[in-house]
Amino acid sequence: MVCSCVNFALMERNLEMNRRELLKCSIALGAALPAVCRVPVCAETSASPARLRSAICAYSFRDALQSRKMKYDDIVNLAVETGVDGIDMTVYWFPDTSDEFLLPLRRLAYKNGVEIYSIAVRTNMCQPTPQLREKELAEVVRWVEVATKLGAGHIRVFGGTVPKGRTEDEAAGWVVEVLKQACDQAGKRGIILGIENHGGITENAGRIVQIVKAVDSPWLGINLDTGNFLKDVFRQSELCVPYAVNVQVKTLIRDDEGRQIPSDWDGFAKLLIRGGYRGYLSLEYEDKENAATAVPRLLSKLKQVIRYNQAS
Numbered sequence: 001m002v003c004s005c006v007n008f009a010l011m012e013r014n015l016e017m018n019r020r021e022l023l024k025c026s027i028a029l030g031a032a033l034p035a036v037c038r039v040p041v042c043a044e045t046s047a048s049p050a051r052l053r054s055a056i057c058a059y060s061f062r063d064a065l066q067s068r069k070m071k072y073d074d075i076v077n078l079a080v081e082t083g084v085d086g087i088d089m090t091v092y093w094f095p096d097t098s099d100e101f102l103l104p105l106r107r108l109a110y111k112n113g114v115e116i117y118s119i120a121v122r123t124n125m126c127q128p129t130p131q132l133r134e135k136e137l138a139e140v141v142r143w144v145e146v147a148t149k150l151g152a153g154h155i156r157v158f159g160g161t162v163p164k165g166r167t168e169d170e171a172a173g174w175v176v177e178v179l180k181q182a183c184d185q186a187g188k189r190g191i192i193l194g195i196e197n198h199g200g201i202t203e204n205a206g207r208i209v210q211i212v213k214a215v216d217s218p219w220l221g222i223n224l225d226t227g228n229f230l231k232d233v234f235r236q237s238e239l240c241v242p243y244a245v246n247v248q249v250k251t252l253i254r255d256d257e258g259r260q261i262p263s264d265w266d267g268f269a270k271l272l273i274r275g276g277y278r279g280y281l282s283l284e285y286e287d288k289e290n291a292a293t294a295v296p297r298l299l300s301k302l303k304q305v306i307r308y309n310q311a312s
Contacts, residue, residue, distance in 0.1 A: 050273040052306045053280045055079075055086040057248060059120065060285035060295050065093040072105055079114045082299040086115040088246065088282040089152065091143070092122070102149045109151075116150050117280060118194075118246055119143065124160030125178040126171040126201055133178050140182040140193070147191050154192045154246055156223040157182075159211065161200035171201050176214045183217035194223030194245045197236075205229070205236035212243050221245030225284070226268050231256045234271065241275035248284040249302065265302065269309040281306065 064070035079087055109116045121143045127133045147155050162171040186193050202208050222243040227250030229236045252260045285295050
């Protein structure tokens, strides 16, 4: 027994000596390597695996929410019943933005294991005067406070439409100006802004990417709506994927003739996975069938598409 203990102690001491020698060699080797060969530990690469999560956009129930036949609590309960991960909470029909409304909604979501990860607001940043741009900025900042209280890490915003008689380049400059300041404010609360491809100044992917690059903030990305491009849908979506911070899926997209055709969810999932997207796919239902029957069925399909493509 004594011999075993002695042998074990000797083995442990030898291992420690070997570890020390290995460390010395590693340090020496590191110092000898050219600087170009040293890769930071935190470096991100495009080869990072994608991670898709399912969500429901509250806008899918716009008629019921607007008529008060449905409450926002019901969206949380639906997320539980359908087994989706998160809610993209369109704010248009909030009764108010008081703590009395927001905090119980956040508590309900948390207690049910559902994430209110995003809120969607209306903005128009193509404003020709400094005063109007300040007003848009103030509106975004107001919603930043709301998102903070709900625990949402993302806000969907619109770029807006180019005023008559002004150029698209001018309007893009105004959008950049507003977003730079808005991102400074949102970043202080840890909230990302996602500018959506929603017609107007954001009708084309190239312009959206240009705006995002010009703002040059870690707190700005693209809220990619797969149903909003009027042509070259997959090509334009692909341009947006590297900057996407939220993705909304629709049942219909447009072909190059402008006709509405069924959306290829499987194709979009593959596009996102190929681009290394990590985040939510939120169903935003806008078709003719009653949302009460269509949405649960479509959410089941969306989850299947996610599971199949992540496993393959």
